[in-house]
Amino acid sequence: MTTSLPQVGGASRLDCTRCGSPASVDGPAGVSPCCGAPLFARYDLEAMAPRFRPADLEGRRADLWRYAEVLPTPPPGGGASLGEGFTPLLESPRLARRLGVGRVWIKDEGQNPTGSFKDRGAAVALAMAREAGVTELAIPSSGNAGASTAAYGAALGVRVHVFVPAVASPVVCEQIVAYGAALTKVDGNLADCGMAAAEAARRGGWFFYATLREPYRVEGKKTMAYEIVEQLGFRVPDAILYPTGGTTGFVALWKAFDEMQRLGWIGARRPRMISVQADGCGPLVRAWERQEEAVEPWGPVTTWAPGLSAPTVFAGELALAVLRESGGAGVTVADAAMAEWVGEIGRATGIFASPEGGAVAAAAASLRARGVLDADDELVLFSTATGLKHVGRRP
Numbered sequence: 001m002t003t004s005l006p007q008v009g010g011a012s013r014l015d016c017t018r019c020g021s022p023a024s025v026d027g028p029a030g031v032s033p034c035c036g037a038p039l040f041a042r043y044d045l046e047a048m049a050p051r052f053r054p055a056d057l058e059g060r061r062a063d064l065w066r067y068a069e070v071l072p073t074p075p076p077g078g079g080a081s082l083g084e085g086f087t088p089l090l091e092s093p094r095l096a097r098r099l100g101v102g103r104v105w106i107k108d109e110g111q112n113p114t115g116s117f118k119d120r121g122a123a124v125a126l127a128m129a130r131e132a133g134v135t136e137l138a139i140p141s142s143g144n145a146g147a148s149t150a151a152y153g154a155a156l157g158v159r160v161h162v163f164v165p166a167v168a169s170p171v172v173c174e175q176i177v178a179y180g181a182a183l184t185k186v187d188g189n190l191a192d193c194g195m196a197a198a199e200a201a202r203r204g205g206w207f208f209y210a211t212l213r214e215p216y217r218v219e220g221k222k223t224m225a226y227e228i229v230e231q232l233g234f235r236v237p238d239a240i241l242y243p244t245g246g247t248t249g250f251v252a253l254w255k256a257f258d259e260m261q262r263l264g265w266i267g268a269r270r271p272r273m274i275s276v277q278a279d280g281c282g283p284l285v286r287a288w289e290r291q292e293e294a295v296e297p298w299g300p301v302t303t304w305a306p307g308l309s310a311p312t313v314f315a316g317e318l319a320l321a322v323l324r325e326s327g328g329a330g331v332t333v334a335d336a337a338m339a340e341w342v343g344e345i346g347r348a349t350g351i352f353a354s355p356e357g358g359a360v361a362a363a364a365a366s367l368r369a370r371g372v373l374d375a376d377d378e379l380v381l382f383s384t385a386t387g388l389k390h391v392g393r394r395p
Contacts, residue, residue: 014039014215017318028132028207029215038315039215040255041072045262054234054265062086064120064223070259072219073127079155082113084123085223089231089380095348095361100368102376105237107228108351110386114175116354117224117249117384118148121217126152128216129207134158137209138201140193142245142306143172144385149209150181161206163197165189169306171389189301191312211246212315218252225256228380234265238377239272239328241364243356243384244284245310247319250275254322271380273328275319276356276363278303278335283313285330288323295320304335304395305355307384329372335395337362342387354390357383 014023016032017040023032032039052069060066064085065075075081089105096104109117126149129137136159139149146162153160160181164173165188176183184200186193194210201208212218229236236257244250254273260266277285280302287295295316301309313319323330335355342358345351353361360381367373 013042015042017315028129028134030208031213038212038218038318041215041219043070043259045070045259049263052263054230057230064123064220064227067223067226070219070226071124071223072216073124073131076123076127080127081123082119082151082155084112084119084220086227087111089228090349090351092349095345096379098344098348099361099364099379100375101364101373101379103378104364105232105378105380106345106349106351106353106357107224107380107382109224109382109384110352110354110357110388114144114147114151115386115389116144116148117221117382118145119151120220120223121145121248122148122152122220124220125209125214125216126156126158129209129214130156130158134207136204137161137207138163138197138204139209140164140190140197142190142193142309143168144307144389145211146181146183147172147175147179150176150179153181154179161197161200161204163193163200165193165306165309169389169393171391172306190310191297194312210314211248211310212251212318217248218255221249221252222256222259224249224382225253226260229260229266236266236269236271237380239274239373240380240382241274241276241360242382243305243307243359244275244277244319245307247284247313247315249382249384251315251318251322254326270326273322273326274360274363274367275323275328275330276308276360277330277332278305278308278338278359279332280335281309281311282330282332283311284316284319285332287316288320288330293317293320304393305338305359307354307356308359329367331363331367333359333362333366337366339395341365345383346387351383352387353383354385354387356385357381357387
């Protein structure tokens with residue numbers, strides 16, 4: 001089966017993100033055959049613009065499928081959708097005062113079906129994988145992506161094998177097993193899980209479903225930016241602070257802003273994109289600070305935040321380009337500061353954030369103190385998962 005994109009809202013092709021060449025792929029889509037780089041789905045946005053306007057969203061379903069015109073597959077029916085997306089964007093004047101900035105909103109991704117933003121990517125990518133004939137797949141994960149993939153695999157009838165580090169959250173491991181997936185714990189970090197999953201996929205003839213090694217998780221995750229713009233009345237904030245591990249969500253947000261400008265939903269102004277990583281695992285930030293062109297692997301990983309525990313970044317040049325094009329910044333945060341700010345967020349907002357959510361608030365405080373953020377800035381902070389997944393686990 002050919003994975004050229006179905007004609008949903010003008011979706012037309014897959015392009016190599018390195019050289020721009022269109023890709024024609026038989027079977028489930030992976031990386032570009034020309035450069036081995038990630039593929040992006042492209043849409044005829046200019047032709048679509050007159051018939052896909054902000055007013056057309058009124059009355060649509062309150063999930064990520066409200067943006068079906070810019071997704072590669074039609075909205076699912078029945079059990080294939082679990083209610084993913086359209087999470088609240090919650091303003092917190094108290095947190096803004098605490099941080100010393102103009103306004104703060106938290107995008108609370110913990111309200112997704114399995115408790116994290118990973119549901120967005122899984123909903124779209126698993127639907128596309130099944131359309132391409134995938135019946136079984138292997139995924140390396142620090143936890144949340146494995147839980148999401150297991151859940152959507154169950155909903156769509158795809159057998160899922162999840163490979164997680166041995167130190168992964170017991171709560172998340174219980175989720176994975178409850179959804180019927182096969183769980184393997186690996187002695188090592190996320191990169192070791194990737195090697196184990198790839199080898200198992202090779203032996204079993206399964207699809208290897210890894211970060212940015214297929215094009216459709218980006219499409220699901222980019223809806224976070226569409227929602228922010230819609231929820232802010234079709235404007236952009238001054239800055240977005242985002243916890244970046246494998247970087248899929250980070251580059252997906254930037255892709256969405258480009259699409260919305262071409263649709264005429266926003267102007268040329270973009271938010272500054274702030275990459276937040278851990279002191280104990282910050283390969284992207286290190287590369288950005290050194291003004292390097294590539295992201296080199298990190299050494300030993302030491303962080304409380306599983307979503308920030310990726311020692312290698314497959315497509316680091318894409319994330320570095322986002323930092324540079326947006327006039328953004330990269331910052332690392334200590335585990336103790338993450339934990340402190342999980343409490344600060346909770347007391348100021350009533351949101352129980354994950355360690356990654358605590359990291360972005362801690363980063364905002366640090367950047368404000370250093371003058372990187374201004375007193376009148378309007379910020380969106382991402383809480384990418386619920387803190388309930390980490391109960392009993394502290395740094």
